Each structure stands twice: as C-alpha cells, then as structure tokens.
Amino acid sequence: MKPWKMKRTEKDALMSHGPRMEEVYNSIEIHHRITRGVHRDVETAIAVARKFNNEVLRPMYLERDLKHMEDHEFLSRDIIKKAGEWRFFTLFVPKLFGGQNLHFMALYPFIEEISSVCSGLGHLIFVHYLGAATVFPTMNMRVLQTIMRDVARSERRGEPHLIDLTITEPDAGSDAQEPLLINRGRMTSTMEKVKGGYILNSRKVFISNSRLSYWHLIHSWEDKNDRASSLTQFVIPNGTKGLSFGACEKKMGTLGSTADEVICEDVFVPDRWVSLRALDPFFKNSKKGSKWAVHSVMDFVVSASRAGVGAIGTGIARGAYEIAMDYARRKRVDGELLVNHQWAQIILTDMFRNVCMTRNVYMESVYADLLAGVFKVLYKKPIHYYMKFMPKWFFTLILPLLKSRLVTYIFRKYYYDWYTNEERNITSGWASFAKYTCSDFGLVNANMALDLMGADGLRHDAGAEKCFRDVKLQQIYESTNQVNQMNAFFCMVGNRHPEVEYFT
Amino acid sequence: MNAINVDSMAAERQAFADLARDISLKKLVEHREENDRYPFGPIFEDAIRDAGIVGFYGVNLPEEQGGVGMNAGMVSVILEKISEVDASLAGVIFSNAAALEIINAAMASTGDTGIYSEIKTLGTAPIAFPMYASPDEISPAMLSKDESRIFYATIRNCALGNIADYAVVPIRRKENQPYSYYLVDLKDKGVTISRPIVSLGLHGCPMVDITIDKVPSRVIGKSGEGKKYFSAMSDRMAVCAAAMSLGIMRGSFQDAMQYTSDRYQGGRQIIDWGQVRMMLANMAIEMKIAESCVAMACQQMDCCVCGWEKTAQAAAIHIGEMATRSCTDGVQLFGGNGYMKDYPQEKRMRDARHAQSLLGMVPLRKIQYISRIIEECE
Numbered sequence: 001m002k003p004w005k006m007k008r009t010e011k012d013a014l015m016s017h018g019p020r021m022e023e024v025y026n027s028i029e030i031h032h033r034i035t036r037g038v039h040r041d042v043e044t045a046i047a048v049a050r051k052f053n054n055e056v057l058r059p060m061y062l063e064r065d066l067k068h069m070e071d072h073e074f075l076s077r078d079i080i081k082k083a084g085e086w087r088f089f090t091l092f093v094p095k096l097f098g099g100q101n102l103h104f105m106a107l108y109p110f111i112e113e114i115s116s117v118c119s120g121l122g123h124l125i126f127v128h129y130l131g132a133a134t135v136f137p138t139m140n141m142r143v144l145q146t147i148m149r150d151v152a153r154s155e156r157r158g159e160p161h162l163i164d165l166t167i168t169e170p171d172a173g174s175d176a177q178e179p180l181l182i183n184r185g186r187m188t189s190t191m192e193k194v195k196g197g198y199i200l201n202s203r204k205v206f207i208s209n210s211r212l213s214y215w216h217l218i219h220s221w222e223d224k225n226d227r228a229s230s231l232t233q234f235v236i237p238n239g240t241k242g243l244s245f246g247a248c249e250k251k252m253g254t255l256g257s258t259a260d261e262v263i264c265e266d267v268f269v270p271d272r273w274v275s276l277r278a279l280d281p282f283f284k285n286s287k288k289g290s291k292w293a294v295h296s297v298m299d300f301v302v303s304a305s306r307a308g309v310g311a312i313g314t315g316i317a318r319g320a321y322e323i324a325m326d327y328a329r330r331k332r333v334d335g336e337l338l339v340n341h342q343w344a345q346i347i348l349t350d351m352f353r354n355v356c357m358t359r360n361v362y363m364e365s366v367y368a369d370l371l372a373g374v375f376k377v378l379y380k381k382p383i384h385y386y387m388k389f390m391p392k393w394f395f396t397l398i399l400p401l402l403k404s405r406l407v408t409y410i411f412r413k414y415y416y417d418w419y420t421n422e423e424r425n426i427t428s429g430w431a432s433f434a435k436y437t438c439s440d441f442g443l444v445n446a447n448m449a450l451d452l453m454g455a456d457g458l459r460h461d462a463g464a465e466k467c468f469r470d471v472k473l474q475q476i477y478e479s480t481n482q483v484n485q486m487n488a489f490f491c492m493v494g495n496r497h498p499e500v501e502y503f504t
Numbered sequence: 505m506n507a508i509n510v511d512s513m514a515a516e517r518q519a520f521a522d523l524a525r526d527i528s529l530k531k532l533v534e535h536r537e538e539n540d541r542y543p544f545g546p547i548f549e550d551a552i553r554d555a556g557i558v559g560f561y562g563v564n565l566p567e568e569q570g571g572v573g574m575n576a577g578m579v580s581v582i583l584e585k586i587s588e589v590d591a592s593l594a595g596v597i598f599s600n601a602a603a604l605e606i607i608n609a610a611m612a613s614t615g616d617t618g619i620y621s622e623i624k625t626l627g628t629a630p631i632a633f634p635m636y637a638s639p640d641e642i643s644p645a646m647l648s649k650d651e652s653r654i655f656y657a658t659i660r661n662c663a664l665g666n667i668a669d670y671a672v673v674p675i676r677r678k679e680n681q682p683y684s685y686y687l688v689d690l691k692d693k694g695v696t697i698s699r700p701i702v703s704l705g706l707h708g709c710p711m712v713d714i715t716i717d718k719v720p721s722r723v724i725g726k727s728g729e730g731k732k733y734f735s736a737m738s739d740r741m742a743v744c745a746a747a748m749s750l751g752i753m754r755g756s757f758q759d760a761m762q763y764t765s766d767r768y769q770g771g772r773q774i775i776d777w778g779q780v781r782m783m784l785a786n787m788a789i790e791m792k793i794a795e796s797c798v799a800m801a802c803q804q805m806d807c808c809v810c811g812w813e814k815t816a817q818a819a820a821i822h823i824g825e826m827a828t829r830s831c832t833d834g835v836q837l838f839g840g841n842g843y844m845k846d847y848p849q850e851k852r853m854r855d856a857r858h859a860q861s862l863l864g865m866v867p868l869r870k871i872q873y874i875s876r877i878i879e880e881c882e
Contacts, residue, residue, distance in 0.1 A: 066702060070544045173839050175769050184771030206840045250845035252854070259840075333868065334640045335680045343867055447828065450704075450857060454865030455636030455661040458704045458711070458858055465704035468857060472835060472850075476843055480836060482779045503770060 023426055023492070026367035033371075033379065037388060038103045045091070045106035049113030052086055061118040061256075065466055068120075068255035073248045075212060076256055079121060084160035088125055090152045093132065094378065094387050096395045096402075097145060098152030101387065104375050108311040108366050112359065115315025116322065119470040120256020122315055124162075126308045127208040127257065130301070131163025134217050135235070137300035137374045138276035139411035142403040143235055147215050154214070161214035165301075166204045166262050173206075174483040176219070177302060179295040180490065180503055181483075183228045189264075191220045191232060197270040200234060203246075203263050206477070210260040211245050214238045218264065222279050229290040231297065233276040234269045242267035253469030282409070286417055293416050299424050300374040300415075303431040306478050307369060310362030310434030313442035313474040317358055320442075320449040320467040321351040327453050327462070338452070347452050351445050358438040365427075365434035372423035377414065429491030432484035439474035439481060446471050513806070516574070517581045523558055524585035527551070532590040539592065540851050542707045543700040547667065551593050551708075552630065561600045562627030564608065569620045570627050576601065576740035577802040580747035584798070587751025588758070591855040592708025594748050596630050598862065599663040599709065601744060603631035603672040605737035606685050610725025613732070619724055622687060625669050632664040632671035632690065635741075636711070638864030639683055639734050645675045645716075651723050654686065657716040665690065665712035666697050673714070674730050682728035686721040694719035705851070705858030738863050739813035742820035743801045745862040749820075749827035750794040752859065756834030756852045757787045763838055763847075774837075783833050790826040797823055817873055824860035831856040 006014075015021065022029050068074055083089065092107040093099020107129060115122030132151075135144050147163065154161040167176045175185030189202030202220055210216060216236045223230035236243055246261030276297060278284075283293040325348055328339035338344050370379045377383060401407065446468040450457040457464040475481045486503060494500035531551040532539070539548040555561065563579050565571020572578070579601045583594040607619055620626055637660065645657030659665070659673045671690055676683035688695065694717045700710040725733055761784065764775035774780050797819040804812035831853040835842035842849040860866060 069702065168840070171768065173769065181770045186768060252843050252845065252850040331641075332679070333638075333865075343871060347867065443832065447857070450861070451866045454638065454641065454861055454868070455634070455711075458636065458861055459661070460702035460704075468704065469854070472832065472853065473843055475836060476840055480839055482783075482836070486779070 022371070022422075026364045026371060026426075026430065029371055030367040033381070035381070035384065037384075038105060041103040042106040042109055045102055045110040046113055048086070048091070049110045052083075052088075053113065053117045056082055056086075057114070057117045057121065061121075062461060062463060062466070065118075065120070065255055066460065072250045072255075075258065076120075076124070077212070079256065080124070080160055080162070080212060081158060083121070083125065084155045084158060087155060089128055089155050089160045089162065090148075092129060093148055093152065095390070095392055096387060097148035098392075099148065103384075104378060105366055105370060108307060108362060111308055111311040112315040112318065112362075115312045116319040118256055119312050119316050119319075119467075119474075120254050122312050123254050123473075124209055124212070124257040126305075126312065127164060128162045128213070130305045130308065131165050131213070131215065131217055133304040133374060134165050134233070134301045135163070135275055137297050137415060138233060139408055139415055140275045141407050141411065143273070143275040145399065145403055147235065150215075162209055162212055163215040163217065164207055164210045164213040166207050166210065166216050166218040168204060168206050170203065170205050174479045177298065177479050178483055178487065179228060179298045180487075182221075182294075182298075183226065185227065187221060187224075187227065189218075189220045190224075191222060191234075194268070197268055198232075198234070198274065200236075200264045200267045200269055203261065205261050206249060206259045207262045208259055208477075209257050210262045211248065211258050216243070216262060217275070218262070222277070228294055229278060231276070231278045231294040232274060233297075235273045235275050236264070236267060236269060240267055240269075252472060253466065254473045282412060283416065288417060296416055296419055296424060299428040302478060303365070303369050303373045303427040304375070306431035306435035306484065307362050307365035309474050309478050310358065310365060310431075310438035313435075313438030313440075313471060314355060314358040314362055316467050316471040316474070317351070317438070317442040317445035318355045320445040320464060320471075321348070321355055323463045323467070324348060324351060324449040324452045327456065327464075331453075331456070344452060347448050351448050354441045354445050358441045361437045362434040365430040368427045368430040371426075373427035374415075377411070425491040425495055429488050432488040432491070435478060436475070436481035436484045436488075439471065442471040442474055443468075513574075513578070517578060520563070520578060521581050521585050524560075524582040527554060527558065528586050528589035528593075532586070532593060536590050536848060536851070537845055539590065540707050540845070543702060543710060547710070548593070548708050552596055552667065555593060555597060556628045556630070559627070560597050561630055564601050564604050565620075565627050566608070566611075569617070571604075575805065576605065576744050577806055580744045580798065580802060583744050584747040584751040584754075587748045587855075587859075588755035590708065591748055591752050591852075591859060592706045594751065595635075595706040595709030595859075596664060596667075598741070598744055598748065599633045599635050600630035600668075602635050602737055602741045603633040605740050606633075606672050606733045607687075607724055609733040609736035610685065610729070612736075613729065614725050616725070619687060619722065622722060623670050630664050630668050632662050632668035634659055634662045634673060635863065636661050636663070636861045638868050639674045639676075639730060640868065641865075642674050642676055642683055644678050644681075647675065647677060651684070651686075651727055652720060654688070654716045654719050654721045656718075659714040659716070661701070661711045662714050663709055663711050665714050666700055666710060671714065672724065673716075674734070676730075683730040684727045685724040685730050685733055687724055688714075688716060688719060688721055690714070692719045703858065705854035705856070739816050740805065741863060742813075742816040743798065743805055745859065746794070746798050746801060746816070746819040746823040748859045748862070749823045749856060750791070750798050752852050752856045753787070753791050753794060753823075753827045753830045756831045756849060756856075757784075757791050759848060760784060760787065760834045760837040763841075767839075769839075780837060783837060787830045787833055790830050794819075794823045794826055814873070814876065817869065820863065821866065821869055821873070824856075824862075824866070827856040828853075828860055 090099035095101040171186040175181045192199045221227035249259040278290040331338040449464040562571035567573035586594040646655035696715040698713040801816045801819040835849045
C-alpha cells in the first residue's frame with residue numbers, strides 16, 4: 001500500500017477542502033507564467049526609481065516637506081514636471097496606449113522604491129495609475145485610448161496631464177467605495193439625463209491630486225434607491241464649465257500630494273465622456289446584471305489600488321528602517337555605537353523582517369491581480385508578447401479598430417460576463433490583506449525607528465518623524481483598515497460558510 | 505480612582521486640576537490649530553505667560569524660594585488636565601518642572617540654595633531643559649579647570665531654549681566620564697541658539713540646538729553628580745510624563761466617543777458598529793489602566809513607599825506606549841477627518857508619540873529599568 005499515491009480525483013477532492021492553491025499560493029500559481037522579460041522590467045523599474053531617488057528626491061524631499069507644512073496649498077508642479085521628464089506617468093502604460101511599456105507588475109516595486117524616500121511622491125504617481133486603472137476595467141477602449149494618449153503627449157510636452165479618481169463625499173467615505181455598503185451610504189451627488197449628455201452635481205472631498213490633475217474620473221449614481229446597480233463613471237477634463245476645486249485639506253503627512261475638494265455645479269458631461277454606465281443595456285440585460293458589474297468594477301479598482309497602498313506602506317516601513325540603521329551606525333550611546341548594542345540589533349532585525357514580510361504580502365496581491373484581476377488580459381502570454389514586440393506604428397494603425405464598439409463589447413464580455421466570484425474574492429481579499437497588513441507594519445516600523453532614535457527621531461531633519469506622519473494615511477484611505485478587514489472576511493474567510501452574514 | 509483623589513492633598517489637587525482645566529478651556533481650545541502651526545506661526549506667548557501668572561512654574565519650587573512647595577505629583581495633575589486639550593503647554597510646564605527637580609535634588613544633597621537666587625525669573629517664566637535626552641547621549645564639552653566657564657559645548661534638542669532666559673544643561677568633559685548639570689544664562693552673548701526645530705509634536709514647546717562658546721556658568725550641586733540628580737529627577741518626572749500621556753489619551757478618547765456618535769456610515773451611527781465599539785473599548789480600557797497606574801505611582805511617591813521609583817518609571821514607559829497606540833486609534837475612528845488638522849486627533853497622535861520620548865530613548869529606559877532591578881537583586 002502506498003498511501004502517498006493517489007488518483008487525480010482524490011487529489012482534487014482533497015485540494016478543494018481547505019484553501020485551494022489558487023487562493024493562497026499566488027506566487028506559485030504565477031511562477032511558471034512569469035517571462036524573463038517581466039523579470040527584466042521589474043529590475044529596470046527598481047533601478048530607475050533608485051536612480052531618481054539618488055539624483056532628484058533625496059537631496060530635496062525634507063526641504064520640500066517643510067515647504068508644504070508652511071503652506072498647505074503649495075503644489076509640487078516642478079516635481080511632477082521632473083517625474084514627467086523621467087516618463088514616470090507612462091512608464092507602465094502599454095505601448096498600445098502610447099506608454100513606455102514596462103510590465104504593470106513592475107509598478108508596485110517601483111512605488112515601494114519611491115515611497116522609501118518620499119511617500120508623497122509615491123502616492124502622487126500611484127494615484128495617477130489608479131486613475132488609469134479605473135478607466136481600464138470599464139473596457140471603454142475609446143475613452144481609454146483618448147485619455148492615455150493625451151497623457152503620453154502631454155508628458156512629452158513637459159506638462160504631464162495626470163488622472164485622479166473622485167469618489168469620496170463628505171458623508172460617505174468607505175460607503176462610496178464598498179459595494180456591500182453602497183446602498184446604505186449618504187451620497188448626495190446627482191446626475192440628470194439631458195439631450196446629448198448628463199448634468200452632474202456633486203461635492204467630493206479628500207480627492208488626492210485633483211488640483212494637480214487634468215483628467216477627473218467622477219463617480220455618481222443614476223438611481224439613488226439602488227446605487228449598487230447604477231454606478232456611472234464620468235470623465236471630466238480640466239476647464240469644463242462648472243468644475244471647481246474647494247478647500248485644500250491640511251493633512252498631517254504625505255504632503256507631496258494634495259487632498260482637495262472637487263465641486264461639480266451643473267456640469268454638462270457629453271455622452272462620449274461617460275466611460276461606464278452600469279444601467280447600460282449591455283450590463284442590464286446581461287446574465288449577471290448591473291449590480292454584478294458595479295461590484296466587479298469597484299473590486300477591479302480597489303484590488304489594484306489597495307496593493308499599491310501596500311507598496312507605499314512597505315516603502316515607508318523600509319524608509320524608516322534605512323533611516324534608523326543609518327542613525328544607529330553613527331550614534332554613540334554609552335560610549336558604544338548604537339548598532340553594536342544587542343537590543344538595537346534586534347529592533348533593526350525586526351524592522352527589516354517587517355519590510356520583507358509586507359513586500360511578500362503586497363506582491364501576493366499583485367500576483368492575484370495579474371492572474372484573476374483587472375490586468376489579467378495583459379498577462380496572457382500571446383497578448384504579452386504581442387504588446388511587447390509589435391512596433392508602435394502598428395498600434396497607431398489599428399487604433400480605429402480598438403475604438404470600435406465591437407472591441408469594447410468583447411472585452412466587457414470577457415471582463416464581466418466571464419468573470420467569476422472566485423476570481424473576484426481572491427483578488428479583492430488579497431488586496432485587503434495587503435492594504436491593512438502593510439500599513440499596520442509600516443506604522444510599527446515608524447514607531448520602532450522613533451524608539452531607536454530617541455530625541456533625534458523627533459526632529460524633522462532626521463526623517464523618521466515624517467515616516468510616522470505619512471504612514472498613518474495608509475491605514476485610512478482606500479477604505480479604512482477596518483473596512484478592509486471586513487472585506488477580507490467576506491472574500492476569504494466567511495465565503496465558504498453559508499450561514500455567515502456581512503456588515504450586520 | 506485617579507491621581508486627584510488618592511490622598512490627603514485631594515483638595516489642593518482638585519484646585520490645581522480646576523485651574524488647569526480653566527486655563528485650557530480659555531486659552532488653548534479655541535486656537536489649538538493655530539498654536540500648533542509654530543514655528544510657521546506665532547508661539548502662544550499668552551498661554552505661556554498665563555501659566556506663570558497662575559503659578560504653574562513654581563509648583564515644585566520650595567516655598568522658601570517663593571514656590572508652592574509641592575512635589576511632582578501635583579505637577580502631574582496640572583499636566584494631565586492641560587494635555588487633554590493641548591499637550592504643548594504641558595510640555596512647557598514639564599520642561600520647567602524637570603529643571604527645578606534637578607536643582608531641588610542638588611540642593612537636597614549640598615544644602616546650597618544660592619542657585620535659586622541666580623535665576624531671576626524663577627517661578628514666573630519657564631526654564632529650558634533637554635527633557636528628551638538621556639545623559640548617556642551627551643557630547644563631550646570643553647570646560648575651564650574650575651568649571652566656572654564653559655569654553656565650548658553643544659546641547660541638542662533643548663526644549664524651550666529659544667523662549668526661556670535660563671537653561672539647566674548636562675555637560676561632561678569626556679565620553680564615559682561623570683557629568684554635571686550647569687545653569688546657563690541663555691541671554692549671554694556666547695550662547696548661540698538655532699532656529700526652532702520642526703518636530704513631530706508638542707509644537708508649542710519648541711526644541712532648539714544650543715551652542716555655548718566661552719560662557720560663564722555655574723555648576724548645580726556637586727561636580728560630577730549629574731547622574732544622581734538626573735536619576736532623582738527622572739523618577740519624579742516619570743509620574744508627570746505618564747500623566748501627560750494619560751491626558752492626551754483621555755482627550756482622544758472623549759473626542760472619539762463624540763465623533764463616532766455623530767458620524768453615520770453604512771446606514772447607522774458608526775458607534776453602533778461592533779468593530780468601532782471594540783476599538784473604543786480598547787481605548788477606554790487602556791485609559792482606565794493608565795489612570796490607575798498614574799494614581800498608584802503618585803500615591804507611592806507621596807508616601808515614599810519602597811520602590812516607588814520603579815512604579816513611576818514603569819508607568820511612564822507603559823502609559824507612553826499605550827497613549828501612542830490609543831491616539832493612533834483615535835485618528836482611525838475619525839477616518840479621513842482624523843488625518844486633517846481641522847480636527848484635534850492628528851495632533852494628539854503626534855503629541856502622544858512625542859511625549860513617549862520624554863526622559864530619554866524608550867529602549868534605553870527599559871534597559872536601565874531592568875539594570876536597576878538586577879542591581880537590587882545582587
């Protein structure tokens with residue numbers, strides 16, 4: 001008898017009890033699919049970020065932070081310009097859309113690198129890609145092409161047009177982002193259908209980078225009695241009549257990017273700038289319906305964004321570690337270098353461990369996203385190679401085809417009708433894990449750095465206190481860590497048990 | 505039970521607590537955000553002056569020197585109440601009280617009261633003191649042979665150095681040698697004071713770096729006895745550090761209770777979500793534990809119970825950690841609003857973390873704590 005020998009059916013039965021491979025071993029699942037080219041892209045992205053940190057960011061980030069403290073309305077336009085010169089706003093955009101074509105997986109380690117020096121800039125760059133990642137799942141190829149090609153053109157001109165995502169309202173924070181809570185929220189934005197478009201009225205708050213952005217993606221809901229089925233996404237460029245910016249928030253940290261109020265007063269949005277309408281007949285009459293589409297699109301967006309928050313949190317944790325290590329190598333305590341005190345060595349080791357651990361968590365989330373989330377189509381090997389090796393002129397040639405309704409129809413079919421509950425749970429659950437684990441451990445590391453540095457750590461010029469202020473935001477935005485815990489419970493923990501109820 | 509009503513001095517403690525609360529409400533609440541802008545805005549001179557007028561800088565000053573003649577326990581009552589609203593003013597009072605504790609300890613050891621008369625603003629204006637640094641971190645300095653003149657010294661992170669007229673600073677000749685405390689006239693032309701350091705918290709109690717170049721000085725107490733005076737001061741002021749952390753925690757908790765009752769998410773008041781209640785419960789429990797620890801430490805100090813010093817130090821370290829954790833949750837319960845300066849929670853989180861570093865580097869204090877126990881065992 002050889003008990004370790006079993007038939008495929010028996011193995012499958014065993015694997016279906018308890019966590020399945022594709023639920024918890026994302027890195028193994030993706031391992032055989034990673035091409036050498038992707039590996040090179042990740043390496044390139046990290047190297048470019050390090051070069052930028054050394055040449056641009058490190059010499060000025062603390063001074064810049066002070067400037068923001070002094071004047072909360074100060075805008076980092078020159079930094080954006082500089083980042084644009086380095087092509088940071090199209091670095092991870094496929095050639096198809098006029099970008100530099102580094103693989104999207106490389107974005108996350110890149111953001112970690114930038115955030116290890118200045119999470120404000122990491123946040124600023126990431127929010128721009130979050131905007132791009134919000135248009136992407138609408139699969140509205142016409143809108144996507146128009147925006148992304150404008151971003152690429154403007155970046156070449158030296159005035160990058162950034163994208164922001166405008167969801168939060170004064171009385172609806174997590175409610176506006178969480179599909180399970182959306183119907184209970186107190187959102188006040190309204191939209192009204194008129195000839196040729198919509199009239200939009202809304203007041204959105206805490207919107208990252210809106211003053212610095214050109215393209216604003218604004219969410220509103222067509223049916224206020226059933227918002228969970230009636231999400232509409234508008235694309236509004238700067239200069240649109242009725243669009244204005246209110247108060248610039250005075251934040252504790254992450255000062256390199258702004259948080260603003262975005263006000264729409266009777267803004268007319270033509271039909272062509274509606275990138276997604278959940279009550280569109282395509283979704284409404286599909287097998288899974290509008291509610292599924294709203295839930296899926298929200299999860300596509302937050303799955304990409306929460307892994308990014310994880311990367312920023314990890315970057316801050318790493319920044320705190322590097323600052324503490326540098327300090328410990330210079331500071332003498334009791335006549336001995338701090339780094340040679342055993343208790344200090346343990347603190348530094350724990351900090352380094354936290355960085356490694358959180359990096360693994362956010363990368364697991366990225367893998368889940370690539371396997372089953374918003375960018376899964378880009379990871380199919382034929383498409384990957386096609387995007388990689390076809391020349392730019394070819395994509396310009398086929399542009400009219402991509403803008404056709406047929407392409408949008410096919411992609412929507414693929415992304416919504418064929419999207420499964422399991423895929424959604426894995427990507428969304430891991431994204432929540434990444435978000436709250438990395439931000440929590442980022443805070444732990446910032447605290448440890450301050451512990452180790454004593455009075456010197458409290459000084460702005462030492463850098464550690466900035467990590468402490470910056471990392472707190474990571475626990476709050478993209479839904480609070482508590483809402484993320486509930487989402488992770490919904491997606492990964494309670495989903496196997498029919499008696500479980502959520503948000504009761 | 506709290507620090508106010510644990511002993512026979514309850515009436516006096518209550519009076520000081522009421523006074524501190526009055527000052528906080530009248531002088532601090534309204535301009536909290538504005539005051540926190542320092543050094544990018546003006547310092548709250550009025551509040552600092554008023555604290556002197558009502559006698560907060562003379563609470564632990566001996567009666568014969570014109571003070572109230574109370575111990576650090578009474579200072580802790582004031583600090584706790586003020587910290588509920590704005591811990592920066594509490595930091596100012598803390599710095600002054602710590603400097604006075606050094607002088608008091610020196611006087612107790614030598615009987616020389618002359619040092620008090622050298623401080624012209626004694627009891628009415630605060631004294632600067634490097635209240636975050638452990639003396640183990642002092643850089644070596646150059647002194648004249650008779651120690652009547654400091655040829656060259658640098659004092660980093662000295663609280664109130666740009667506001668006070670006098671500073672009490674530790675100075676040693678060489679690394680690993682005993683150190684002494686000196687009284688330095690900050691108005692002397694040989695004293696150079698840096699621009700106020702932008703710091704994590706307690707913005708109204710600014711830190712500066714001081715460079716001393718050929719300045720007459722006076723050693724406080726006996727030369728080389730600095731460690732003894734620091735230890736005496738640190739044990740007493742540990743109660744005050746704990747009280748400050750407690751006050752910040754309480755302010756954060758009270759505001760969190762109010763906000764979570766007012767704010768709706770997910771179709772109900774957020775205080776009705778189980779997860780929010782759990783966070784509030786943790787804050788309430790930690791606050792209650794902190795209250796008990798501070799009360800116990802004060803009582804033991806007042807009664808000179810054997811080992812009260814360890815109780816005080818343990819309370820300061822533990823409550824400091826709890827306060828940081830609790831105030832971080834205080835921000836979280838406010839969501840996005842908690843991160844903004846329009847609400848007091850983010851300031852409390854920074855202040856709590858800042859106050860955790862009072863009296864020195866936390867791990868070093870823990871190492872010293874266990875060293876003390878090991879020495880006693882041996």
